[in-house]
Amino acid sequence: MTSDDPLRDWLQDRRAPQVPAGFADRVMSRIELEERPPVRRPDAERRGERLLQVLVVCVAAVVCLIRLYSFVSLLVPGSGDDSTIAVEFSEELKNVQPEDNRT
Amino acid sequence: MQDDQDIVDEVLAGRTEAFRVLVERYQQAVYGFLRNMLRNVADVEDVAQDVFLKAYRSLGTFDPGKGRWSTWLLTIARNLAINALQARRTLHTLEEAHLIQSRGPQSAAADREFSRCLDEALEELPIDQRTAFVLAEMQELPYSEIASIEGIEVGTVKSRVSRARERLRQALHAWKPDAAASPSSGGDS
Numbered sequence: 001m002t003s004d005d006p007l008r009d010w011l012q013d014r015r016a017p018q019v020p021a022g023f024a025d026r027v028m029s030r031i032e033l034e035e036r037p038p039v040r041r042p043d044a045e046r047r048g049e050r051l052l053q054v055l056v057v058c059v060a061a062v063v064c065l066i067r068l069y070s071f072v073s074l075l076v077p078g079s080g081d082d083s084t085i086a087v088e089f090s091e092e093l094k095n096v097q098p099e100d101n102r103t
Numbered sequence: 104m105q106d107d108q109d110i111v112d113e114v115l116a117g118r119t120e121a122f123r124v125l126v127e128r129y130q131q132a133v134y135g136f137l138r139n140m141l142r143n144v145a146d147v148e149d150v151a152q153d154v155f156l157k158a159y160r161s162l163g164t165f166d167p168g169k170g171r172w173s174t175w176l177l178t179i180a181r182n183l184a185i186n187a188l189q190a191r192r193t194l195h196t197l198e199e200a201h202l203i204q205s206r207g208p209q210s211a212a213a214d215r216e217f218s219r220c221l222d223e224a225l226e227e228l229p230i231d232q233r234t235a236f237v238l239a240e241m242q243e244l245p246y247s248e249i250a251s252i253e254g255i256e257v258g259t260v261k262s263r264v265s266r267a268r269e270r271l272r273q274a275l276h277a278w279k280p281d282a283a284a285s286p287s288s289g290g291d292s
Contacts (some may be wrong), residue, residue: 007275010221014241016131017138020148024126027155034156035119 107172114162122162126155129173132242133180139237140184142222150187154180170251177244178252181234188230224274228267235260236267 105124113121133154137147157179165175225233231253238249239260246264250257 006217007221007271010218011240013218014139015135015243017135019130019134023130023134023148023151024123027126027130027152028120028123030152030156031119031122031159034160 108167111162111165111167111172114159122155122159125158125172125176129176130155132173133176136177136180136237136242137184139225139241140233141187142226146187150183151180154183157183171248174248174251177238177242177248181238181252185230185234220274221271224271227274228270232263232267232270235263236271239264240268 107125107128110121110124114125130151134147134151137151137154138144141147141150154176158176161179165172169175225236228236234253235249238244238252239246244252246257246260249260253260
């Protein structure tokens with residue numbers, strides 16, 4: 001480095017750095033990777049899927065409610081309108097009781 | 104040579120491979136700027152790649168009415184360099200071999216010492232002065248373009264470069280009193 005203008009020489013040194021070999025290839029590889037992101041499904045498709053899920057949950061809830069109602073109506077006799085099963089059950093009970101008393 | 108804007112249009116139209124032309128055209132400018140800002144060779148490569156990747160991602164936001172594509176690209180480079188500097192305050196020194204280049208072994212030791220002195224002085228500059236100095240003196244960009252990149256007035260660029268130059272001269276004087284006598288060339292107007 002010459003000492004007559006050392007700052008200029010130093011600047012000259014810094015003006016032409018070597019770009020690493022294959023730099024552009026590496027950049028383009030990263031860009032190509034970006035080009036293939038996980039395929040985003042169309043909104044309509046995702047909405048349809050969500051609707052189906054909601055429908056399944058609703059159907060399951062309705063089935064559960066029906067079964068729960070059936071079970072509760074078996075145990076709790078209503079005010080006059082007993083279910084057929086409950087009526088049959090209480091009649092059977094009446095038929096059985098006199099025999100028990102005889103013993 | 105194909106115009107930058109034409110290439111940008113091609114890429115936006117779906118011809119991704121056309122972006123390679125822009126990378127090859129500006130890799131020297133971006134890499135050179137970042138090397139002088141960051142110094143750590145490994146970081147420079149990573150950040151330089153990030154610059155082009157960010158440019159690619161936000162290519163649709165480039166407005167040719169506001170300036171040249173190269174100015175827009177260097178603005179991205181400047182922002183990422185500042186982010187990197189703020190994230191990592193401890194900087195590593197450059198590989199010495201890179202500095203020696205083709206000089207003879209006798210002057211190499213003195214050169215290394217001298218370069219290190221100026222490199223350290225450059226590192227110690229405030230980021231705004233350093234950016235302006237690197238763009239003006241090392242990238243040799245016109246002050247008006249630096250003003251666009253930095254988003255400041257041309258007068259502010261000039262004063263930043265001037266202050267940076269003065270500090271480097273002081274560092275040089277402290278290292279070798281007789282060497283700092285001759286002034287450096289300035290950037291253009």
